[in-house]
Amino acid sequence: MRLIRRLLTLIPLTWVIVTLSFFLVRVAPGGPFDKERRPASPQVEAALKHKYHLDESLGAQYLRFLGLKWERDDTGAWHRAEGGLIAGDFGLSLKYRNHSVADIILQGLPVSLVLGWLAFGFAIGTGIPLGVFGAVRARGWAGGLSALAAISMVCVPGFVVGPVLVLIVGLKLGWFPVGLWGSPAHAVLPMVTLGLYFSGRVARLAREGMVQALQSDFIRTARAKGVDEFGVVFRHAFRLAIMPVVSYSGPMLADLLTGSFVVENIFQIPGIGVFLVNASLSRDYPMVVGLVMLYAVLLLGLNLVVDLTYGLLDPRVRHE
């Protein structure tokens, strides 16, 4: 029941976000067809706007976008304008005029998804051990070193990590391809570049979580009962310790799965992240709205999943 209610609230929320983006992107100066040189004839400019319905009023454009615009055809009969959101159609990209928004997303998203999942796996796979290790050895120099490593991973941005990796591992050592997409080897450098920051965040969260968990009463009880240290850490404390990581996973995944402009740019990867930035710069209205909607759905959906996961991990949440 609660799940259905949560799911239902997603619809108006998404609608608000999409509507806002629809109007905001149109407020920005310039339009999709403004270029370094102007069309040779004002009629061409007019025809172009007409073709993509940019000569209509904002309200009419919005109705058309939703798929709720009614218009007369040549015979004078009323009918609903083709396409629109209710038909699941975002329309054609105004920059890449031979591709629909859906087309571009469907081509680029799988690549970004693969890269995102890999980076997610990398972040979790390296971040949690690093954090847990740091918490268990909190008082020694090794713990300090792991904390330092985590903070540097958070602080050094991808546009530094990427080129350095390319230079050393790609160009100097020649171990991995320096760009493009197409084989597992191609994914290694981008995965590390994209995942490193998140790995650092995860490590810090896991460390904090573990430090707190190890201080809680049930751990003391477990120790008192004679559970060995490995059991204390991994069987008892671990579940509680990764709670912060779990709540962070939702936004992190949404971030990773929608592609990264920086990483896709550095490695020339045909994902969706490049489009997210370029679409707004080139005033590609339908593309912006489509991508914002994709991002919104992913973010809201993943947050919901995270909330549900709490219940699985912590019995106290389930009972509430």
Place this chain on the structure above:
Amino acid sequence: MLVSPNAPGIPPGAFCVLGRHWRRILGVLLTMGWIGCTRAPEADVVIHNTSEPETIDPHILTGQPDGRIGAALFEGLTRFDPQTGRGIPGLAERWDISADAKTYTFHLRPGLTFSTGEPLTAEDVVWSWNRAVAPETAADYVNFYFYVVNGKAIANSTNPPSLRPPLGIRALNSLTVEVQLVNPTPFFLDLCAMRIMAVVPRHAIERFGDQWVRHDPMPCSGPYQLVSWRPNAGIRLKRNPRYWDVANVRSETIDVLSGDSPSAALNLFLTGRIDFLVDKTVLPTELADTLKQRPEFHPFNYLGSYFVRFNCTRKPLDDSRVRRAMALVIDKRRLVERITRMGERPADALVPPGTDGYDGAHGLGRSALDARTPKEFDAAMAADIAEAQRLLAEAGFPGGRGFPRLAYMFNAGGGGGARMHEQMGVEMQAMFRRHLGIDIDMRPLEYKTYLTDMSHLNYDLIRGSWIGDYNDPTTFLDLFLSDSGNNRTGWKNARYDSLIERAAGTRDTAARFQLLREAETLLVRDEAPILPLHYYVGMFAYDPEVLGGVYPNMTDEHPFSAVYRKKLRGGGK
């Protein structure tokens, strides 16, 4: 519509309790990985083309990356010579030109077909040109048809097609096309090689409308046909076996990659993944000094001009003395030596030298550019600066007193040359302050805002540039006609307009160039609505031992059909 796979949200960190989900996550990952990893066998030649093409419809496309694909897929009556970049026989094997040079009769090669087998006749040429010029097609470059009788009237017509005058082209028989021109147009055969004059498949366009290029197989009239097109990844081209000159199409398959990052392109080139960086903007400008020393990097001059526009509708820039004063104090040598560093030639005029034998105007600051020794140069600059100060005082601002604070706008961000624009602005700012005592603010703008402000004359000084379309001075000089949409300075000059118009009606080359030179002199010496800074230099990258068929030329045309690999691909360089 966009369903994310059912696995997300199960954090792998929870594996101790969610063990049974592990397999599913792995499964989804592997499936997606596989989708991302399938790849076609390597092409004969891999070309990096910078930006993703916006469209490949030859009549609609405007960008240079789009144009390279367009030229590989579609051909017109003429095509570009890979060496000279000029128009040579294409679908037409020869032509006759009338005595007044206003009627061209083109003779098509017999037996032409589209790549899909349909015959290509004179009627297709006529239909294609009529499609391109019709306002409904919304072709930005329709101005190339203004040289043809009624072209301008049709493009500007608000009437339905039936009420428009006929375009000056007709098919005399299935192999002969006659074209009527408004004026003798010495560069007309170059124009016929432009994409917007290419022959397109009527049957496909009438059937599929605007999206005809997405329907497989797309009928092509050029040396290549389209195999696949993945946005922002690449386009694969395959030799068109029905192309009339198929024997001379050197490479069977070509991969054309898109990507906006110069560093990524350079890395891929250095590791041997890309054979040819064809676009002059694709190399990181920061590395220009180093790269031009290496044998794989080839700088070349082309038809491009970099300048500053003055807003001639705003005070005090409406006074030509102020504009001339500002133009005189700029040390352009310093700008190209310190900032652009690619070997650009500093400019005193708009039309790049080497444009089809045209000897351009001498603009403001010419003596400094002609100086051979540093001493000569200093003397010339000093004289120019003194003259500038005199002009500014005459305009009512002695020593810059009372001069309003103006702003210099330029597009920033978006990589490549954008940082260079700012550096140029800062240098000029210092020169204006030092020599004229006037202050200019720097105002970086996002690209579309920059374009909008420029078009609406919402600026004081703004960065400008122009890339010529064909090898004739008018591709630059037409820009500043009073009614030109690309003028964007507010400067209108009846004498300039009439000189250009008279030149258009003149057959004799020397006399025609003389008229154009007079007009250009008006533009860059007497009136100065623009301040020319330098002529562009392009640089492309290929290893001459690996790749053949690439030649530098002024029009920056490098047909893919001529490009071929000399050596098998082998590892990094």
